[in-house]
Amino acid sequence: MNKDVFIIGFMLFALFFGAGNLIYPPVLGMEAGTSYPGAIIGFVITGVGLPILAVTAIAFVKNDARELANRVHPTFGIVFTSVIYLAIGPFFGIPRAATVGFEMSVEPFLNSDTSSIALLLFTSIFFLFVYIVCLNPSKMVDRIGQYLTPILLISIVGLIVGGFFLLDSPQASPIKKYQESPLFTGFVEGYLTMDAIAALAFGIIVVNAFKERRVENRSDLVQATLKAGAITGIGLIAVYSSIGWIGTKMANSGTYTNGGEILSAAANSMFGTLGALLLGVIVTLACFTTSVGLIVACGQFFAKITPISYQWLVLIITIGSFLIANQGLNTIISISVPVLVFLYPIAIVLILLTFLHKLFHGNQGVYRISILFTAIVSLYDGMAEFGFDMSAITPIMEKLPFFQIGLGWLLPAIIGGIIGYLLTKNPSKPFIES
CATH class of the missing domain: 1.20.1740.10 (Amino acid/polyamine transporter I)
Structure with a gap:
């Protein structure tokens, strides 16, 4: 072996x-x-x-x-x-x-x-x-x-x-x-x-x-x-x-x-x-x-x-x-950087949730809302990196913890997972049997 x-x-x-x-x-x-x-x-x-x-x-x-x-x-x-x-x-x-x-x-x-x-x-x-x-x-x-x-x-x-x-x-x-x-x-x-x-x-x-x-x-x-x-x-x-x-x-x-x-x-x-x-x-x-x-x-x-x-x-x-x-x-x-800035946080959260899967019993709500909240922030980061004018929502995003170091998606991902768990705390059947 x-x-x-x-x-x-x-x-x-x-x-x-x-x-x-x-x-x-x-x-x-x-x-x-x-x-x-x-x-x-x-x-x-x-x-x-x-x-x-x-x-x-x-x-x-x-x-x-x-x-x-x-x-x-x-x-x-x-x-x-x-x-x-x-x-x-x-x-x-x-x-x-x-x-x-x-x-x-x-x-x-x-x-x-x-x-x-x-x-x-x-x-x-x-x-x-x-x-x-x-x-x-x-x-x-x-x-x-x-x-x-x-x-x-x-x-x-x-x-x-x-x-x-x-x-x-x-x-x-x-x-x-x-x-x-x-x-x-x-x-x-x-x-x-x-x-x-x-x-x-x-x-x-x-x-x-x-x-x-x-x-x-x-x-x-x-x-x-x-x-x-x-x-x-x-x-x-x-x-x-x-x-x-x-x-x-x-x-x-x-x-x-x-x-x-x-x-x-x-x-x-x-x-x-x-x-x-x-x-x-x-x-x-x-x-x-x-x-x-x-x-x-x-x-x-x-x-x-x-x-x-x-x-x-x-x-x-x-x-x-x-x-x-x-x-x-x-x-x-130069073109790949904005795309990767968008994709990577989603991939990171998906990977980490896989390791925590048993902790929340495979609750699909955790996956969905955590990924959704992550994607919203990472989409902003990717578009800003690409050069789009994001000034209308930048003041809101700047209030996120760790935003200045490129990890503004972290807290929304955690909050999204908690919300998803609470909303579907007692599903009739877990999404994936553990």
């Missing part, structure tokens, strides 16, 4: 270890500067802790994320799960993976005048091969992943070790948001990895892996998932904290617009052009297998809930991802 836990723990690490894991910690480190310790702790809570809890939540229901979201309402279940797959798939996750590969393997060697044409050529080739593989997914991708993940980790370790010995720039002063509340700013920045909502979609993979090893009892399944998650968590924490620390050392060496540029510059600074090129190629291959996995997962999910065939869905998702990828990494990030 211990061997299986380690194998599945490494598999889960490979699922999570994608573009977002590489590009956000260096930016956090650069911006947090001397406030880095508190900031990275907050980042780890949402970037590592929540994904592990999300996978474990799927182990509780022993099915996919729809069963979890159905506890609110079946319509909510299908809509919310679909939005999750679209977010981690063609809207943000897949295009981000392609553009990170480009920015770390090709763009460092180009001038700005040719980068848009190069991005078009790169993504054309990238998505052509992705599409071909997705039409007939096989063990080939799994085998690539088995060798690729260790190679990528070795490369990152080399970058980290080199950083300790070859980067000697002092840490800069933190920017304003990290001066005031580094822990909670890091907490909200952890949303950007998308790993918690990805975990809701991919949790069933872990559950099925344990079921294949004859772990069927719910308590045993939850326990095994937590152990595998702990292994994954240790690896992610080590990677996040280390490459974030590299970001703190690069703050005074130039101006960068995203984490891919920071890591490429760090590799070039320490190991020269060859080092930066090698890291870029390896990251691109990792992003390739991640994109294949995401397109296959999205295709299989939407094939279940729509009359469209898997083959046509793969084509649609690939073309959509290609078009969005050519908007550039910075554009993808």
Whole structure:
């Protein structure tokens, strides 16, 4: 059993270890500067802790994320799960993976005048091969992943070790948001990895892996998932904290617009052009297998809930991802942030309610009103982040506790759960038998 836990723990690490894991910690480190310790702790809570809890939540229901979201309402279940797959798939996750590969393997060697044409050529080739593989997914991708993940980790370790010995720039002063509340700013920045909502979609993979090893009892399944998650968590924490620390050392060496540029510059600074090129190629291959996995997962999910065939869905998702990828990494990030600011609080509350499920006897009112109150606040936050004029209701929202640190949804979620419980305190039948 211990061997299986380690194998599945490494598999889960490979699922999570994608573009977002590489590009956000260096930016956090650069911006947090001397406030880095508190900031990275907050980042780890949402970037590592929540994904592990999300996978474990799927182990509780022993099915996919729809069963979890159905506890609110079946319509909510299908809509919310679909939005999750679209977010981690063609809207943000897949295009981000392609553009990170480009920015770390090709763009460092180009001038700005040719980068848009190069991005078009790169993504054309990238998505052509992705599409071909997705039409007939096989063990080939799994085998690539088995060798690729260790190679990528070795490369990152080399970058980290080199950083300790070859980067000697002092840490800069933190920017304003990290001066005031580094822990909670890091907490909200952890949303950007998308790993918690990805975990809701991919949790069933872990559950099925344990079921294949004859772990069927719910308590045993939850326990095994937590152990595998702990292994994954240790690896992610080590990677996040280390490459974030590299970001703190690069703050005074130039101006960068995203984490891919920071890591490429760090590799070039320490190991020269060859080092930066090698890291870029390896990251691109990792992003390739991640994109294949995401397109296959999205295709299989939407094939279940729509009359469209898997083959046509793969084509649609690939073309959509290609078009969005050519908007550039910075554009993808700027658009994804408001969406994630809206989605993440809902996902967090849904995950936490799963662990408290027995405490309120699966009362559906708790799920419904808690999620409703959370969604109202997170919708405001997302729209404000997107640039909409929200001045009419901002004075009301500002009165919420923790609003200034991005957690204004917390108290409404708690109050909503209490109201939901009191309104349906004695239901004739609990929503889900415990």
